[in-house]
Amino acid sequence: MSTFKFDGQGTARLRRVALVSVSFAVLSVAGGCSSIDRLTQIGERPRLTEIDNPTTQPGYKPVQMPMPKPEAVSYAPNSLWRNGSRAFFKDQRAHQVGDILTVMVSISDQANFANETQRSRKNSEDSGITDFIGAKTLGTQALKVLPGRILTADGTASSDGKGSIQRQETLQTNVAAVVTQVLPNGNLVVEGKQEIRVNYEIRELIVAGIVRPEDIQSDNTIESSKIAQARISYGGRGQISDVQQPRYGQQVMDILLPF
Known part of the structure; x- marks a missing residue:
């Protein structure tokens, strides 16, 4: 019967392998590249980004700005001093x-910044028939049959807003x-x-x-x-x-x- 012994480095290596295995298991369930990177860096220092050329990055785009018309460069004759130097x-x-x-x-x-806004509005609509083609001459019984107020509407609205920013x-x-x-x-x-x-x-x-x-x-x-x-x-x-x-x-x- 054989036995295996692990030293300090072997134990640390085994622990790291176990962490990587757990990371891939979690990846198969949840997914996400950022989660993998974070799981593989458990116990490690954050890695510094390598020095590279910014113009070779995938998202790099040359800057384009409005340009004036080109002007001829003039130099002072018989002078050792260069303009702009x-x-x-x-x-x-x-x-x-x-x-x-x-x-x-x-x-x-x-x-x-401090802003405050207040607004209030009230509406009232009322329409009806008080005298329909001489209905008053027909007596009280006829007035009961004729319509009174046809439409009555009331509306009220108000708002109060306040805001402040301190930065x-x-x-x-x-x-x-x-x-x-x-x-x-x-x-x-x-x-x-x-x-x-x-x-x-x-x-x-x-x-x-x-x-x-x-x-x-x-x-x-x-x-x-x-x-x-x-x-x-x-x-x-x-x-x-x-x-x-x-x-x-x-x-x-x-x-x-x-x-």
């Missing part, structure tokens, strides 16, 4: 695809972005992504938009408020974010239930 020999600011610049994200928004957001951080496209008028399309993992939680910052070269400072930085069509995302994923989110079943019920 902030350095004597070469402009160190980002200006072509692949260049890197630093985006200084500074968001400090505060909004307070305050503050975000201060920096992120390096890469120039992914140069538009015909010289504007730059930039995109940057930053991921930071602390223990079992990943914080990611995504910045994308259109930058005017004149707004890039001499130290190759630009403020987020000067980015057109700016898309800024700051969030996280991991064990803490997972606990803060409602379960999938609860989210489905919140969408489907009308009450």
Whole structure:
């Protein structure tokens, strides 16, 4: 009779195999790729996303914006200084695809709104016959046969609505972005992504938009408020974010239930 002994690594490997088997079993019943990923990462740190080219992503689309008419470039004669340059020999600011610049994200928004609406309306309709072709001359018996009030309708409606919004957001951080496209008028399309993992939680910052070269400072930085069509995302994923989110079943019920 043979016996099997497992060391610490063997036990951990067996436990991981069991978790993967359970994951596939749950997949066959419930389905869902996201559930599989979460089950296979039990006890593991969230994986960092690999560095890749944003233009090769499946959902990537080149930006198209209204362009002005091209203008001829003029140079100052007998001058060593190049127009638009902030350095004597070469402009160190980002200006072509692949260049890197630093985006200084500074968001400090505060909004307070208070609205109140009141409305009241009252309608009354009354119609009838008081004297039908000289009915009064026929006596009281004839008046009993003739109709009186034919239609009487009353309506009343009122509404009172109040609403208020109070929001305050503050975000201060920096992120390096890469120039992914140069538009015909010289504007730059930039995109940057930053991921930071602390223990079992990943914080990611995504910045994308259109930058005017004149707004890039001499130290190759630009403020987020000067980015057109700016898309800024700051969030996280991991064990803490997972606990803060409602379960999938609860989210489905919140969408489907009308009450």
